[in-house]
Amino acid sequence: MTDQPARxxxxxxxxxxxxxxxxxxxxxxxxxxxxxxxxGHEEELDRSLSDGSADALSSILLxxxxxxxxxxxxxxxxLPAVAVVAFWVARQATPGKMVIHARxxxxxxxxxxxxxxxxxxxxxxxxxxLPFALGFFWVGWDARKQGWHDKLAxxxxxxxx
Numbered sequence: 001m002t003d004q005p006a007r008x009x010x011x012x013x014x015x016x017x018x019x020x021x022x023x024x025x026x027x028x029x030x031x032x033x034x035x036x037x038x039x040g041h042e043e044e045l046d047r048s049l050s051d052g053s054a055d056a057l058s059s060i061l062l063x064x065x066x067x068x069x070x071x072x073x074x075x076x077x078x079l080p081a082v083a084v085v086a087f088w089v090a091r092q093a094t095p096g097k098m099v100i101h102a103r104x105x106x107x108x109x110x111x112x113x114x115x116x117x118x119x120x121x122x123x124x125x126x127x128x129x130l131p132f133a134l135g136f137f138w139v140g141w142d143a144r145k146q147g148w149h150d151k152l153a154x155x156x157x158x159x160x161x
Contacts, residue, residue, distance in 0.1 A: 008110065009159040011102040013140035016157060019096030026095055027080050034075050081122060088118040093160075101160045107146070113155050121153035 087094045092103040092112060104121070106113045113121075128135025128148040135148030144156055 010145035011157040012145050015100050019100050022096035023094045102157050103160050104155050107154045107156045117153045121149050124149035124152040
């Protein structure tokens with residue numbers, strides 16, 4: 001293992017949560033109008049709310065998460081994935097991470113991660129999500145503030161200088 005550079009600051013759970021919220025809002029501002037223009041939204045929401053069942057909220061959540069068609073899948077799932085990985089490759093950070101002055105680096109060298117590491121990191125988000133997003137909460141307990149996706153990809157998130 002390479003010696004850790006002096007004064008490395010690992011970015012913790014709450015800062016990374018803020019960055020994720022920023023990225024989620026920015027992504028929604030791009031994706032939601034496109035999907036709404038293609039598929040609409042009012043009829044489905046009205047139908048879910050007017051049925052009067054206790055399951056109206058869960059119905060809304062499930063129908064909003066499930067792709068409404070192939071174009072929705074591309075716009076809602078593939079486009080954000082490509083955008084995130086592209087930001088990571090180009091800037092080592094998404095806009096949210098840039099706001100908090102954080103960047104993703106290789107856990108051993110503290111240099112720029114490989115494209116393969118970054119793609120693996122994104123795919124490992126799904127591992128971190130299960131069970132109950134424990135892999136994301138792990139950032140709060142780990143000495144190097146690594147989530148499971150970071151550990152699997154061999155990355156850490158540090159404060160930019």
